Amino acid sequence: MSTIPAIKGVDETQATQRARTPGGVIHEWLTTVDHKKIGILYITYALIFLVIGGVEATMIRIQLAVPDNHFVSPQVYNRLFTMHGTTMIFFVAMPIVFGFGNYLVPIMIGARDMAFPRLNAFSFWISAFAGVLLYFSYLGASGLYAAGSAPDVGWFAYAPLTAKVFSPGHSTDYWTLAILLSGVGSIGTALNIVTTTLCMRCPGMKLSRMPLLVWIYLVMGGLVFVTISPLTAAQIMLTLDRYLGSHFFDTQAGGSALLWMHFFWIFGHPEVYVLVLPAFAFMNEIVPVFSRKAIFGYPAMVAASVCIGFISLSVWAHHMFTVGMGAAGNTFFVFATMVISVPTGIKIFNWLATMWGGRLIFATPMLFSIAFLFQFLIAGLTGIILAVAPFDWQLHNTYFVVAHFHYVIVGGILFALFAAFYYWYPKIVGRMMSEKIGKWHFWLFVIGFHLTFDFMHIPGLLGMPRQIYTYEADRGWGTLNLIVTIGVLFQAAGVLVFVYNLVRSYYVGKMAGPDPWDAWTLEWSTSSPPPDYNFAVLPTVKSRRPLWDLKHPEDPDSDYEL
């Protein structure tokens, strides 16, 4: 080990200049095995699907805005909500968290790339082709077989609706096979994240010094292993049912529709944590930096993350309280679901304790983070409500449930992702995003979000079922649904402002420099954007905040950490 003399410094290394012809650029991106480029590919791909899924959501909301509406046909409506749900979970949320993980995990642990760079590229491309396959169903499912179009069985595709007799043609097969393919990509990326974290940390970075983001991605990777497997098994069984006449889910021939529900939700609920854990990870990095304090309760945060990982595997059947599991089953899943609020609550309190007494900076990443804290708390509280089995019997499959999980996914995960974009964009691109436009984005989206999802709870409480095509005027849901739809328009405007900010800042944003936020983790110790190799020479760390130690040699964290 040699140490360069001027150790109070960062790598400011210029990436190798390459030929920048269009063909060269395309070739470079198609053949890359660099974790940063693959991360960007994941994120870009997810953003494209976010816009597609957003358009579908807008069409759904227009259809429901007023009673007795026929903006789209019932068949198209079924396809819209199926494709919206599938797209947002499998082709937006998963790729985008994988994208950030790809970009950040190696660079935050002082590594030069993922453990398996080629597998990383393979994982991205197979996920990308899965999305293409899913949307090709709009052409292929009817084009070649004249039996339907895109999938229309809902994003959880309950049996026996997916049986050949109820879903002829290939629309459901497109859904099944696309999910199957994307699962392969997810497993590959999770394998890379776990292996990289365990085997490629820079000297001095013990597990107890690892950034919380990396800890959480480690837990998330483990969860992906456990949860994608039953989903993949279920997809294979469904394919066997549909192609070869097996009877796993065929209730007329001794199969079980409940079996599908168990397989799907033992994936489906931990999947929520696969997505929300990275949101927690972003909070763990952003909240301290914009509070100018170290994270409160690091060991408790690690323990809570690991606990969430384990407990989340034992809550799936709270999606199934209405199927008649019996008192013992219901009681177990009620308690398991409630127990998971304990480690989650620990996190919320620790973020608040981190902010408490800090010198808060209300930059755009922090605004989104604060909104996340508030909204995720509300989402958790409605989750507790739904965890009570008798209450769930009343509200199951109503818009209350839809509002709850959108509060989690939009109010929690998407807000955290926006915070992450504003926080790490300067590192990824080398330029700052506009704060002014960012605040426009924030306020438009906050207003839109609350108009939509606060008001969406009420028709649910009044009995409006999810996936309903339209409703009669005398139900009393009309005004509420109109407000919900108006909120969507605000959100759509917010997203457009966000995309504009992304593009505009790429060309004219202020130069960021290596460390624009005065932050403390390793990614800020290299240039923005980082060179291909991340670090010309690998760092050695002695605390959880290596850049703090460099900036404050008179008072380093290493004196206070074990």
Added chain:
Amino acid sequence: MRNDEMTYGEESGSRAHVHSAEGVALPVPTVWPLVLALGVSLVISGMVTHWVISALGVILVGRGAVGWFLEVLPHEHHATVPTVVEVIPVVSTRGIRAHPAVDEKHRKLLPIETFSVWAGVKGGIVGGIAMIVPATGFSLVRFHSLWYAANLLAAGGFVSWAGESNEFLSQFHPLGLLAAFGIHALTSLLVGLLYGAMLPMFPRVPILTAGFIAPFLWTGLLHSALAVISPILNDRIDWPWFVASQIAFGLVCGFVVNLQVKVRTPQFRALPFSVRAGLEGDLQETESEEP
């Protein structure tokens, strides 16, 4: 010297990304993962389109796999990327209006010594045993039976016992005793564990906190939630006796914790060596300092 908290050194053990004087060796870009992914996707897509698509996919899978193997066998292909190192000072962009004097006690978190979590668990186990005495006393005084309290506790786990009479609950039921034992043991352990985890917050007076404060908090919590957890227990519970049992649990638990040896927290490391070595200073005085 402090300024080596993060140093940059040459990588020593990584096979994949070796750093040399000329630059850093990184995996060469390759198209084969993309080809293989496309091939697999086409094989699958053939199931919903046409077998020719699958056939094309099989060809691409073969070519992609061979190409990939040749990338890594017998040796992984690397390209050396030249590096240029420019060192710039790392400075905080935030101004400091008043720099506090830094001494050894700066940023210290208290306490320096506390009880371990296991002390709380041990306290919970012994307290749980002690709690049986007043609970059984309640059974004997009110129902002239040793088993009433145990059966009442167990009834929370047996739906069929919800409407049973006091006479039934006063009789001996092996299953009830087993269930009560399980519920009581688990609860005692968890309460002890929770107490142990909270001990660093109030390490000085375990008997007071465990014996009086915790029982009233716990009783308040249960009073509000018992109707949901165990309706039968909620209907028939005698709260004064319950509080007495809790106090018995807490006093014994706190007494057992008090017998345990305190352990030093990580903050002990921040103390000057002379204090840690016992040559000067006293921990009691340090504990009263503000961080």
